[in-house]
Amino acid sequence: EPEVTQTPSHQVTQMGQEVILRCVPISNHLYFYWYRQILGQKVEFLVSFYNNEISEKSEIFDDQFSVERPDGSNFTLKIRSTKLEDSAMYFCASSGVSGTGKYYEQYFGPGTRLTVT
Amino acid sequence: DAKTTQPPSMDCAEGRAANLPCNHSTISGNEYVYWYRQIHSQGPQYIIHGLKNNETNEMASLIITEDRKSSTLILPHATLRDTAVYYCIVRPWGGNNDMRFGAGTRLTVKP
Numbered sequence: 001e002p003e004v005t006q007t008p009s010h011q012v013t014q015m016g017q018e019v020i021l022r023c024v025p026i027s028n029h030l031y032f033y034w035y036r037q038i039l040g041q042k043v044e045f046l047v048s049f050y051n052n053e054i055s056e057k058s059e060i061f062d063d064q065f066s067v068e069r070p071d072g073s074n075f076t077l078k079i080r081s082t083k084l085e086d087s088a089m090y091f092c093a094s095s096g097v098s099g100t101g102k103y104y105e106q107y108f109g110p111g112t113r114l115t116v117t
Numbered sequence: 118d119a120k121t122t123q124p125p126s127m128d129c130a131e132g133r134a135a136n137l138p139c140n141h142s143t144i145s146g147n148e149y150v151y152w153y154r155q156i157h158s159q160g161p162q163y164i165i166h167g168l169k170n171n172e173t174n175e176m177a178s179l180i181i182t183e184d185r186k187s188s189t190l191i192l193p194h195a196t197l198r199d200t201a202v203y204y205c206i207v208r209p210w211g212g213n214n215d216m217r218f219g220a221g222t223r224l225t226v227k228p
Binding site: 033037045056058089091093106107108110111 | 160204215219220
């Protein structure tokens, strides 16, 4: 069964450094998302991406964040200058569409644990 | 602005049915009810969704009241591996809309 994959599973970085989190969505999906979950808190939406552009973003997704689909398979989240409060699990998700518009549920990857020291 | 209300925790005996309630009294006509679960710190896992009819798949059943103001997720024969946080989410149909997760219900399946 197709699944969303994410690399790395754990990333440790120093405050102020840039990090890139990578995701490979399910191959025929068209909508891509990033969420984060700070330890012990709820899953929070960051950004959605469709047709090579951001379609929606939350107030969390400020100028320090950017997303890109550099090729036909990868979807990346970049944090330009990490802060301690960026430490969290980051989940990528994708959703597809069929001819009937039926398949709009989102499928999540296993996450990348980002630790900023 | 929470659109759903779920009990914070529930217990269920292994092998018995787990019935997880959700209130969504302000649901709009174009909003679907989605259920996801999160086992420990893994990525949320899609379970089922519905609009107004009851739905069943290999994982669970979803019962939506006629007025659509509440729903129940049913795991027919809970196992220890079903221990997780279960999220009920209402969301308009369409791929562009994010999932807004609340606190969910922590289901503990006990032997």
